[in-house]
Amino acid sequence: MQLYLSNKQLAMMISPFVVASGIYFFNEDIVSNASYLFAGYNEYSNKELSQKVDMYLKIEEKYILYKDIKERVQQREKNSEWIAEKLFYPQEKIVNVTTDTKAEQIIEKVIEKEYSYKLEALYPNDKVAIINGIIVREGSTVEDAKVVEIKDNSVLLKNKKGLKWLHLFQ
Secondary structure: OOOOOOHHHHHHHHHHHHHHHHHHHOHHHHHHHHHHHOHHHHHHHHHHHHHHHHHHHHHHHHHHHHHHHHHHHHHHHHHHHHHHHHHHOOOOOOOOOOHHHHHHHHHHHHHHHOOOOOEEEEEOOOOEEEEOOEEEEOOOEEOOEEEEEEOOOEEEEEEOOEEEEEEOOO
């Protein structure tokens, strides 16, 4: 059984393939010329593109801000380690410790080691003084130091480092 098609029928059967291949090969030209034929298409495509660009710019801005904050944190950690190592403990070296643990150890040592004592008031007749806002007598302790003696214008403290005189007007 043979099937005979007229020219018109053959053209109608092949035309979808011809149109589809034309669209496939000339897609960019068709889209660029579609803005002339369909004005609403141009507005829609530009609006969608501008929204995507705005979203991308916001994401990029947040990424840059995050990166800047991360760099600042790393620089501050390096600075604090350097200060602690060079100024507070030049003779001590902490070796084979991660950065976070190293910084924590240095901070703990600074907190343990450095106490400042301020003599605020003195009552020598009663053997009472106020040091760092704490009322003390001879024999009592303030921070890590023991009050050894209270004189007319000074107080003698003893801590791990040794004896230290506090004067009322330093």
